[in-house]
Amino acid sequence: MIDVNVVPGMIVPTNQTAKFDLHTSKTITSITPQYPSETTVTSLGTTGTNHKLYQLTMSHLGANNITVTYGSGEKTVLQFYAIEPIDTALQRHATFMVNNQQWNVPGDIRDKVFDDWMMQTKAKRNNFAGYWGWGDDWGLTHGQFLAEKNALSPVASEVTALDNYLETAIWTNLMNGHHSDYLVPDFLMAQPNTTPTYRGYAYPHIYNTYFSMYKIAKMYPNLITYKNPKNTYLLRAYNIFKALYDGPVAYNWNTGLMGELTTPDIIKALQDEGLTTEANDIISKMATKYNNFASTTYPYGSEYNYDNTGEEAVYMLAKMNNNNTIRGKINAKTRAARGHMPVWYYYADPVTITGDNWWNFQYTTSLAGYAMDDWIRTNSTKPETEQRLSYAAKIANVSAINSGQISSDPANIGAVSWTYQANKGNYGALGLDGGPLFNGWRGMSGEADLGLFGALKVLSADVAVDPIFGLYGYGADVSLSGGAYTVTPKDGLNKRLNLITEKFSMELERDQYTAATVATVKNNVYFTLKNMMTSAAHTTKVTFTGLAAGTYDVLINNTKVSTVSAAGSGKTVVNLSIGTNATYDVKLQAATSTGPTDIAPQGTATTSFVSSWESLAGLNDGYAPTSSNDRGHPVYGNWDNPGTTQWVQYDFASARTISSTDIYWFDDDQGIDLPASYTLQYWNGTAWVNVANPSGLGIAANQYNTTTFTPVSTTKFRVNITAKAAYSTGMESWKVYGT
Secondary structure (H helix, E strand, C coil): CCEEEEECCCEEECCCCEEEEEECCCCEEEEEECCHHHEEEEEEEEECCCEEEEEEEECCCEEEEEEEEECCCEEEEEEEEEECCHHHHHHHHHHHHHHHHECCCCCCCCCCCECCEECCCCEECCCCECCCCCEHHHHCCHHHHHHHHHHHCCCHHHHHHHHHHHHHHHHHHHCCCCCCCCCCCCECECCCCCCCCCECCHHHHHHHHHHHHHHHHHHCCCCCCCCCCHHHHHHHHHHHHHHHHHCCCECCCCCCCCCHHHHHHHHHHHHHCCCHHHHHHHHHHHHHHHHHHHCCCCCCCCCCCCCCCCHHHHHHHHHHCCCHHHHHHHHHHHHHCCECCCECCCECCCCCCCCCCCCECCCHHHHCHHHHHHHHHHCCCCHHHHHHHHHHHHHHHHHHECCCCCCCCHHHCCCECCCECCCCCCCECCCCCCCECECCECCECCCHHHHHHHHHHHCCEEEEEECCCEEEEECEEEEEECCEEEEEECCCCCCEEEECCCCEEEEECCCEEEEEEEECCCCCEEEEEECCCCCCCEEEEEEEECCCCEEEEEEECCEEEEEEEECCCCEEEEEEEECCCCEEEEEEEECCCCCCEECHHHCEEEECCCCCCCCCCCCCCCCCCCCCCCCCCCCEECCCCCCCEEEEEEEEEEEEEEEEEEEEECCCCCCECCCCEEEEEEECCCCEEECCCCECCCCCCCCEEEEEEEEEEEEEEEEEEECCCCCECEEEEEEEEEC
């Protein structure tokens, strides 16, 4: 017997290097690739107790068997699968969709629909007769993938096609007659549409497509001439979300739906746009839904009692409510339901009801993989080991993109396959529309795009110090020198970087990075930013998690542009002003100031009252607000307490000398307004005392209000905020300067 471990998994892009471990006391006599001229296998020696390590690269797309001969003529076969580079595959499929899968027949019910592609006929499916035609989880998810792909990597022609799809195929045709109640028929057909509107699973497909379109319009306002303002897309997403729970719809309150991991982002977007009522409505609905799962022994159910579809949604609810017990259960369950053997069509792959083997690479492979990925980065006690299965799940659904390994017919290059059938003896595709198999794959696009949507939500470059393989870059090349990792991303998106062992992450909102250097102690970051839209200047938000506590200078092309503070845990947000150059060098390094610095990140914030949907976390997170209604990070608010005085304070572990403060007030143009006045106090050991000689005490909007005073030595510092008669108050950010 040989115990096998592998990174990054059994599915490997051709631009990445895999490693495998043959754990055996027996002698390895030969390793023979199926395609010797297109495969390189290199011995890396033996480590630990009989862990024989090898490095592998493949250029032949599709199945690649590696035959291992060992001991006394014994053999085993490692079944790998090679795919083209992920960014190439994703773009290939997006281009194929726009060029081949979209109908352009004005006045016809099919107009602007992204239809299923059928490899057996090399044509669109063209079934619009109602039930089992275009719609449901197969038809409604093609646009969902394309929208999220363009929110991450925009192409004008794709965004135009997507905008036309939403306006004509969805809003005008599918939702005809439902522009007030926002119900979504499950299938598209000529009026009257007699297909049901009660199937809750359909709703996230549509509201997520609208939400991604909102993100595109917000981040790239000049890319195309949009058919609607950005908030129209956002409000349609919200109203469809609302209809899912308020309308005559099933599969909602007690069912985990695919694609619900976006809920916190939708809430935040509504808050950012000042749509507080709508945001609070979703928060309230999710609180009810969470309670429906919180008391269940097995919080996994969806369409079936023991299903993997619900894992992602319930994990999201548990995370919103800080329930690590449920999160841990789902992480354990989804891992247990996935293959662990070194076979490409089983490794990291869950199947429909944890048992079928004709439905390999269901959408949950990557979509529910979100739970594993998040758990590793936040709670796992053995993240380096758990990372192996998690990353394999991230990229598994990309194997469904046909780069020639599924069907070599040029007409099918760029299409996707719904599922792979692992059953022996199967010559025909099982499930909807059947047809012949293509190298074991179904010929219909089906739900493959939902799996790709899931992949887009988690794809990243991950660096881990593996207990067997040592330093390894998942979706990246990595080296260690001078106490810093140098990373070249190859994950397909080039937006997210995770140091698994060090629990550090970096994420760019709209641009990409092409290389990064990060100190292992997490106190220095350098990366090359690739401008995704050189036609206009813009702001890129970069979020760091796990940055070492301290104050940092932010430099662009070696020019200091700002200073941020990090608390050592939580998130630090940096807003970068990017011009029209193709690339920019960005650095975060220890601040050079020798005077008082912002010590707020070293303090613990408490308050007399904070609204349940607001938070103290953003007060000292280093975020630079752009306005008094900036919802780009958590804000403090104390609605509904009009005309009262509420306090917020920082507690420090030891005495600090404090001499000034900056306050950026929060004003949502609704129930929260700028304060009437405020005072500053410090704790003298027995009582709260007003600071002496305060100068400033400003209440201006859209700026920091600086107040200086006679320096005080204290372990606690407080602001007492008095509201206007009809309003409550809040803060975007509160800096405290001291030593």
